[in-house]
Amino acid sequence: MTSPQAVNQEQSLSALVQMRMKTDIEIPIVRLLLPLASYLLWAVFAVAWWSTGASEIVGNGISASILIKPTPFVAGLGVLGLAASAAAAYVVFTLVNRGNEHSSRTRALLLEALSALETRAGPSSSQTLLPLNSAEECFYNLVRGEREKSAVLWALLSSIPFVGWAFLAVAQWRLSRDLAKHSRLEGLVFEDVDRTFRTVGTRGMSVKHAPMHSHDALGVTIVVVSIIELLSSAVLGFVGSLVLIYLTVGMFSLFWIDLSMMDPTGHFHYHSQVEADMLRALQDTAIVNSGVA
Amino acid sequence: MARNALFGLKRIFFDRIFQKSFWTWRKHPVIIIPTMLGSALQLILQSILTLVLMLLLTGWALAGSLTGFLTEYSNAGLFGVFQDPAFSFTLVPVVAVTVVALVLVAVLGGGYVYSAEYGMYVFAWNGDSVPVKSVLENGSRRWRPMAWTLLLSNLITWGPAVIGYLLIVASAASVNSTTSLVALLAASSVFQPLLFASLILAVFTVYSYPAVVVDRVSGLRAIRQSFRAASHNLGITLTYVVVRIIFQALLLLVVLLASVIGLPLTSLITVVLSFLLTPILHLTKTMIYYHAGSSIPEMPFQISNPIWQDMFRQLPRAAWLKIKMGLAEGFKFVIGPRNLPFHILSALGFALGIYMGYYVSVNGVAGYFLSLGYQPGHGNSLLAQLPVPALPALGVDIFLNNWLVSIATGLSGLGFGAPSFITIMFNGFILGVLVAPQLSPSLTMFFAAILPHGIIEIPSFVLSGSVGMRLGYAALKTKFRRGPESDEYLSKTLRVAVYVVVGLAPLFLIAGLIEADITPIIMRTFGWVV
Numbered sequence: 001m002t003s004p005q006a007v008n009q010e011q012s013l014s015a016l017v018q019m020r021m022k023t024d025i026e027i028p029i030v031r032l033l034l035p036l037a038s039y040l041l042w043a044v045f046a047v048a049w050w051s052t053g054a055s056e057i058v059g060n061g062i063s064a065s066i067l068i069k070p071t072p073f074v075a076g077l078g079v080l081g082l083a084a085s086a087a088a089a090y091v092v093f094t095l096v097n098r099g100n101e102h103s104s105r106t107r108a109l110l111l112e113a114l115s116a117l118e119t120r121a122g123p124s125s126s127q128t129l130l131p132l133n134s135a136e137e138c139f140y141n142l143v144r145g146e147r148e149k150s151a152v153l154w155a156l157l158s159s160i161p162f163v164g165w166a167f168l169a170v171a172q173w174r175l176s177r178d179l180a181k182h183s184r185l186e187g188l189v190f191e192d193v194d195r196t197f198r199t200v201g202t203r204g205m206s207v208k209h210a211p212m213h214s215h216d217a218l219g220v221t222i223v224v225v226s227i228i229e230l231l232s233s234a235v236l237g238f239v240g241s242l243v244l245i246y247l248t249v250g251m252f253s254l255f256w257i258d259l260s261m262m263d264p265t266g267h268f269h270y271h272s273q274v275e276a277d278m279l280r281a282l283q284d285t286a287i288v289n290s291g292v293a
Numbered sequence: 294m295a296r297n298a299l300f301g302l303k304r305i306f307f308d309r310i311f312q313k314s315f316w317t318w319r320k321h322p323v324i325i326i327p328t329m330l331g332s333a334l335q336l337i338l339q340s341i342l343t344l345v346l347m348l349l350l351t352g353w354a355l356a357g358s359l360t361g362f363l364t365e366y367s368n369a370g371l372f373g374v375f376q377d378p379a380f381s382f383t384l385v386p387v388v389a390v391t392v393v394a395l396v397l398v399a400v401l402g403g404g405y406v407y408s409a410e411y412g413m414y415v416f417a418w419n420g421d422s423v424p425v426k427s428v429l430e431n432g433s434r435r436w437r438p439m440a441w442t443l444l445l446s447n448l449i450t451w452g453p454a455v456i457g458y459l460l461i462v463a464s465a466a467s468v469n470s471t472t473s474l475v476a477l478l479a480a481s482s483v484f485q486p487l488l489f490a491s492l493i494l495a496v497f498t499v500y501s502y503p504a505v506v507v508d509r510v511s512g513l514r515a516i517r518q519s520f521r522a523a524s525h526n527l528g529i530t531l532t533y534v535v536v537r538i539i540f541q542a543l544l545l546l547v548v549l550l551a552s553v554i555g556l557p558l559t560s561l562i563t564v565v566l567s568f569l570l571t572p573i574l575h576l577t578k579t580m581i582y583y584h585a586g587s588s589i590p591e592m593p594f595q596i597s598n599p600i601w602q603d604m605f606r607q608l609p610r611a612a613w614l615k616i617k618m619g620l621a622e623g624f625k626f627v628i629g630p631r632n633l634p635f636h637i638l639s640a641l642g643f644a645l646g647i648y649m650g651y652y653v654s655v656n657g658v659a660g661y662f663l664s665l666g667y668q669p670g671h672g673n674s675l676l677a678q679l680p681v682p683a684l685p686a687l688g689v690d691i692f693l694n695n696w697l698v699s700i701a702t703g704l705s706g707l708g709f710g711a712p713s714f715i716t717i718m719f720n721g722f723i724l725g726v727l728v729a730p731q732l733s734p735s736l737t738m739f740f741a742a743i744l745p746h747g748i749i750e751i752p753s754f755v756l757s758g759s760v761g762m763r764l765g766y767a768a769l770k771t772k773f774r775r776g777p778e779s780d781e782y783l784s785k786t787l788r789v790a791v792y793v794v795v796g797l798a799p800l801f802l803i804a805g806l807i808e809a810d811i812t813p814i815i816m817r818t819f820g821w822v823v
Contacts, residue, residue, distance in 0.1 A: 022596050075553030082547055090601065100308060104594040143302055150307040153532045156539040161546075 009116040010282060016109045017275045023101040024268035027261045031091050035168070035257055038084035039250045042161055045077040046246075078161075085159040092171055093155035095260050099175050100148045102264070103182050106271070107146070110139055110189055113278055117196055120285045128199045135192030142185040149174055165249045172256040173219040176263070180214035183267055187211075190274060202284035205277035210270035212263055215256070222252045303591045305584045307532045307577075312597040313418075314576040318569075319603065321423040322615065324576070325568050326791055327410035329704050330428070332567060334402040336701035337708050338395055340715040345391050347646075347722055349383070350653040359657035367664065402708070404440025405432045411439075411506040414579040425791065426784035431506075438511030439502065445512050446501040446519075450494045457487035496534055497523045503582040522585045529581055537574055541566070555683035560693035567697070619796025626793050627756065632763060639717055639758035643751070646718035650725020659731035670734045672742070672816055672823035684809045692805030695750060696798055699757035703764070703794040707787070709772075710765020717758035734820070741819035746808035753800045760793045 052071050070078065114136055121128050149171070157167035190207045197204040225248050233241035318324060353359040358379070366374050374380050412431025417423045460480035464473060500519035505511055508518055523530045544562045551558045583589060626632055663669075698716075705712035724743070726732070733739040767786040771779040813823045 019596055070550070070553060072554045075550040078550040079547065079554065079556075082543065082550070097308065100306075101596070104306075108594040140302075148304075148306055148308070150311075150532050150536075152308055152311050153536055156536055156543075159543065160539065 009112060009119065010279075013109065013112045013116065013279060013282065016105060016112060017279055019105055020268075020272060020275065023098070023105045024264075024271060025098060026265060026268075027091075027094055027098070029258070029261060031094075032254065032258055032261065034084065034091050035088035035254060038081065038088040039165070039254060041077065041081040041084045043246070043250075045074065045081050046162075046243075048077055049074050081161060082159075085161060085164060088168075089155040089159035089164075091257065092158045092168060093151045095257070096149055096151035096154050096171060096175055098264070099179055099182075100151060102268070102271075103146050103148065103178070106182070106186055107139075107143060109275065109278075110142070110186070110193070113193060113282070114139060116282055117193070117285070120282075121196070121200065128196060131192050131195035131199060135189055135196055138185070138188040138192055142182075142189055145185050146178070146182060149178065162246065165246065165253055169219070169222055169249055169253045169256065172253065172260050173215070175260060176212070176256075177214045177216070179212045179264060179267070183210060183212045193278065197281045197285065200285050202281045205274055205281055207274060208270070210267050212267050215259060218252065218256060218259075222249060225252075305526060305529050305581055306592060307529050307536075307581070309592050309595070309597075310580045310584065311536075311573070311577050312600065313592075313595075314573045314580060315600050316597065317414075317417050317576060318573050319608070319611075321417040321420070322611075323423050323425055323428070324410075324413050324417050325572050326425065326428045326704075326787075327406055327413060327432075328567050328571055329700050329791070329794075330406045330409060330432075330707070332697060332701040333704035333707065333712070334399070334406050336698070336705045336716060337402060337712040338398060340705070340712040340719070341391060341394055341398065343719040343722075344715045345387060347649060347653075347719065349387065350658065351649050352383075354653045354656040357656075359653060360660065363657050363661040367661065400440050400444050401436070403443045404438075405436040407443060407502050408432050408435040408439040408506065410575065411502050411579055414503075414576045415506055415583065418576070418580060418583070424784070425788040426780075429780070429784060429787065435505055435509075435511075438509075438515075439505045441512045442501050442505050442515045446498050446516055449516060450498045451491050453487040453494070454484075454491035457484035460484065496530060499523060499530060499534065499578060500582040500585075503579040507579070507583050507586070519582075522582050526581065526585050533574075533578055533581060540570055540574070555680050556686045557683075557690040558686070560690045560697065563697060564693050615792075615795055616798050617796075619792040619794070620799065621796070622789060622792035623756065623796040626760060626789060632759065635759040635762045635766070636755070638714070638762050639755045642714045642717040642758060643721040643755055646721025646723075647725035647728070648721075649718070650722035651728055652725070654726040654729035654732065658726055659729040662726075663731060667732065668822075669732055670738065670821055672813065672821050685806065688806035688809035689802070690805075691808050692798075692802045695754075695805060696794075696801045699754060699797050699801065700794045702754065703757040703761045703790050706761025706764035706790065707768055708765070709768050710762045713758045713761025713765060716761075717755065720754055738816075738819050738821060742812065742816050742821065745812045745815050746804045749800050749807070750804035753797050753804065757794055757797060760790045764790045 049070060052074055114132070117132055117135075121132055154167065154171040158164045158171060160167065187207075187209060190205065194205045194207045226245050229241050229244040229248060231241075232244070236244065350359060353362050362374065362380055365377055365380065369376075375384060409428050409432030412434060413423065413427055416427055416431065457480070461477070461484055464476040464480040497520045498516055500522045501515045504515040504518040504522070508515075510518055544566065548558050548562050584592060627636075702713050702716045705716065728736075728739055764783075764786050767779075767783040771783045816823050
């Protein structure tokens, strides 16, 4: 007979699995237009601001009144740019928040699954306890190794005019590293959970390696290119190098947003499969246990 | 082991707390009342100044020395007036008493407001319903420790910056020798590290107020607790601080850029800050501190509904529903026979203000304005500079500004009614100053400038004063006739006051739009140069 505790565990596991529809969402690629609009608008703003006399003051130190009182046209562009930045920040929020929610849900799901296995295993043989203990240790590493980044903070940092693009790149880099680490650590837990299921006589889960890449190469490229561009100020002038950095960081970041939107899709698909397997395996365990009883 | 695996790994998630703070704010809109009380406190402080100003001007006008004072003021400035024994004899004690009164009211009133605010956040976080009376209960529960903490926390945090600033002011007062110039340079170089120290301290004292309500400590202990919580959770504390700074900086940038293209958004941003961001961020801060407590478990994982969709779809509808309720409550308040004495008192305050303003105006103030370059029959030149499409935005800005003032006027009545009376009187005072024949070419022209929007705006202001005076009466009743009946009456009146001032929004909107779009046309028809 299935105990009430086991029924509760199954229900909460099932609820966590169903939450996948809300956490592991696909972000429409059309949303890439929002940061693109922000990028273009701020570029136009910079050109307009420059052409209305800002060029005269940069050489003499930034203290002129134009910074405080731009022309109405430039100010209008600035207002539009801020609106576009807010929209771009929303995209950043969605990406970082999706990563956070996926990781949080996975942790909650694995904690429930391990508790359920522990209940079902009881004072079982060492054959069952060994993989279970190993799974719990891997889970501990997963919990300790994952650090959530505030989506609100990174979205706001990304919405700062011009400087925000650097924050956006950093946010994408950290997000991709976090997701890569997450997929690696959770993979280990899944493997041990699968082994535990098999030792209690069920079919287990179809665990396969579904890694996500950290795109470190892309991050390093942005940093190196930006440093080269900064050093080229000796040739191009300070303003010229700033323009180049804006173009480089902006374009790389847009590309990276595209990667961040698409990258986790495979991983999410893998989750849909492995979580269904896990639920079924747990139900099987209950049947096996009741059969034994 | 799985459950034990989480031991020692409790974490505080900024986003979870921030999102739950938003939904707590949505579920219990009553938590914005302490923020409203905060603006009411500002008005109380302002009303101390306006009362002093009105009494001084009227007193000098009665004594026949107002013209002499204004001449002295325009020739020698405020410093010169203080050096003249004819005025310093009155001014010095008045200024001293005023400063002491301002500090006392700011600290004690701040203690009450923050006690109500942070107490309600803790209550609302886990509560299913938050009644209006909990504002008063929380306010009166911890106001003394909160006031003490407020004073100490501000002294410790901003003391270094203020000392640095005072050093600069003191050394700049007499720069006439090399030594004093060196002193000024030294003071300037000391100021920056002191300011930096204050900013660092501000990060660590950020939880002082939540500590008073969460841990029931006060003064230095609250500050110590704040330091401990901030240093143990430095990441999330810095996240909170940065989020707050960026929100405010971005809003400021929007105001600055919009003002260049003729879009006045200051009042709109003030409303967003006062009613949306401040409660949500303060609630977030309180709950970060709450969850930093060792006995509080980690916040469980929950899926939060999307905030953006709510902001643009459900929130406007919810706000409109509250305004509709406020309109109905306001109508009941106006026609309620028991409220007649308050209406009369408020109207009398306004009339008295007009009379006093008129009196000081004809006895010297009007002449002073004329000497400053005021041209009778000339309206605000800024209006003419605005592009026509920006006028509705100006109307909205005027509406929000007046609405905020009326909210503060109504709720400042909690200070035993006097601040509401003084504020209404001061509004009348300004009108009285302007109605003097030296400043208004004719009564017809004066009415052309005031009546089109004033016919809605003035009764609305008087009504907010009236509800403030009823609140003051209820506060007095609670003070001198203690008991559950008086407490209940005060809670009920506070609820009515909140609904009435919220319900005044459509009236101020209409008045604001008329003032920006129609009044200038009517003024021009009656001979004004606008």
